[in-house]
Amino acid sequence: MNDRFYIQNYCEIRNGEILLNGERVFxxxxxxxxxxAKMAYRHLAIAYPKFFKMDKLSKLAFLASSxxxxxxxxxALVFANRSSSLDTDVIYQCSIGDKEAWYPSPAxxxxxxxxxxxGEISIKYKLYSENSFFVFENFPAAFFPAYxxxxxxxxxxxxxxxxxxxxxxxxxxxxxxxxxxxGLIEHNEQNLNRLI
Amino acid sequence: MDQLKxxxxxxxxxALNLEDVTAADINDDDALFGDGLGLDSIDALExxxxxxxxxxxxxxxxxxxRNIFRSVNTMAAYIAEHRTK
Numbered sequence: 001m002n003d004r005f006y007i008q009n010y011c012e013i014r015n016g017e018i019l020l021n022g023e024r025v026f027x028x029x030x031x032x033x034x035x036x037a038k039m040a041y042r043h044l045a046i047a048y049p050k051f052f053k054m055d056k057l058s059k060l061a062f063l064a065s066s067x068x069x070x071x072x073x074x075x076a077l078v079f080a081n082r083s084s085s086l087d088t089d090v091i092y093q094c095s096i097g098d099k100e101a102w103y104p105s106p107a108x109x110x111x112x113x114x115x116x117x118x119g120e121i122s123i124k125y126k127l128y129s130e131n132s133f134f135v136f137e138n139f140p141a142a143f144f145p146a147y148x149x150x151x152x153x154x155x156x157x158x159x160x161x162x163x164x165x166x167x168x169x170x171x172x173x174x175x176x177x178x179x180x181x182x183g184l185i186e187h188n189e190q191n192l193n194r195l196i
Numbered sequence: 197m198d199q200l201k202x203x204x205x206x207x208x209x210x211a212l213n214l215e216d217v218t219a220a221d222i223n224d225d226d227a228l229f230g231d232g233l234g235l236d237s238i239d240a241l242e243x244x245x246x247x248x249x250x251x252x253x254x255x256x257x258x259x260x261x262r263n264i265f266r267s268v269n270t271m272a273a274y275i276a277e278h279r280t281k
Contacts (some may be wrong), residue, residue: 038215052215103249106241107212 005149006183008159010195011067013060013174018044020067033172037063048124055088055111056172057081058120061165064176068161069125075178076157077118077131078147081166084135085114117165130156139164139175141192148179148187164196201272208268211246212239224269232267240265252280 012019016036018026026043028036037059041051046066054062061079069075088111096104110116115133122131130151134140148160163176175196179187185195205219208228212235226232229240240258243265247253253275255261264274 049214049216052213101249103245105245106238110238 003149003153005145005152005179005181005187007185007187007191007195008178008180008183009068010175010177011064012176013064014172018063018067025067033060033167033170050120050124053107054120055085055091055108055116056167057085057087057114057165058111058117060167060172060174061117061163061176062120062124064163064165064174065121065125065161068176068178069121069127072126074129074158075125075127076129076148076151076160077121077127077163078134078144078151078160079115079118079132079163079165079176080134080136080140080143081114081164082135082137083166083168085112085116087168088112139192139196141189141196144179144192145187145189152179152181197272197276200276201268204268204271204275207246207250208233208243211242222268224272225267228265228267228271235265243271247275250281251275251278253278 009021016028016031017024018040026040028039031039033056037056040063044063044066051059051062088108092105092108092112095108096102114135115131118131118133121127134143136143144162148162151157151160159178159180161176161178163174165174165176166172185191201224202219205222208214208222209217209219214233217233222233229235240261244255244258244261247255264270
């Protein structure tokens with residue numbers, strides 16, 4: 001059985017820019033993440049109003065994935081980050097921190113888990129595939145090839161969307177890529193460390 | 197009452213992040229859930245919090261929301277009768 005899999009395309013989001021396979025597809029300048037995400041949504045003509053209800057982590061993961069996914073594919077999602085859902089956890093904590101004004105927001109609470117972003121992507125793209133979200137200290141360049149390879153070899157998925165989606169306040173970075181049986185860049189630790 | 201209805205529309209838009217909707221887009225009798233404005237169950241919970249926070253109305257039975265949140269008209273009528281702030 002073929003043990004080699006390949007990065008087919010990749011999307012990066014950082015510093016107000018979206019790059020697809022290294023080519024800039026959108027640039028917003030020095031905006032807050034929320035404004036940047038709104039501008040990117042309109043520029044990319046995504047037309048999915050639920051986007052505006054998502055938390056920042058889901059918006060980041062959603063924008064990057066939108067460049068790489070097609071509907072109803074057997075594509076597994078394997079994402080990771082360092083700060084889990086801390087950005088939203090802090091917002092939620094603020095809403096319940098004052099005993100005199102205790103108004104916990106249900107719409108914020110539902111995003112206090114990092115894997116919710118995978119649900120948002122799966123709903124939009126009608127994916128019924130495997131999905132997992134991991135928390136690592138740093139980009140897991142050895143883990144992604146091992147895990148994605150396992151999913152494809154065991155036929156849990158035809159291909160895999162791997163993603164590092166990190167956001168905390170205004171510090172954000174996404175590196176999301178699609179792995180399959182064919183492509184030009186072999187999916188291994190060395191190549192990931194070069195691309196990230 | 198018209199002022200209250202406009203206020204409710206603006207609060208709904210802000211609380212539920214209805215980015216592409218303006219108060220003028222929502223008719224007083226439009227269904228808020230289902231085929232109307234397309235709100236979901238999490239939105240319903242958010243509206244319950246809004247009643248408490250902005251109008252001092254605590255819904256003891258969430259099932260009451262089904263009738264109260266049918267439209268802006270029904271919300272305005274309930275708020276006008278039960279508000280404590």
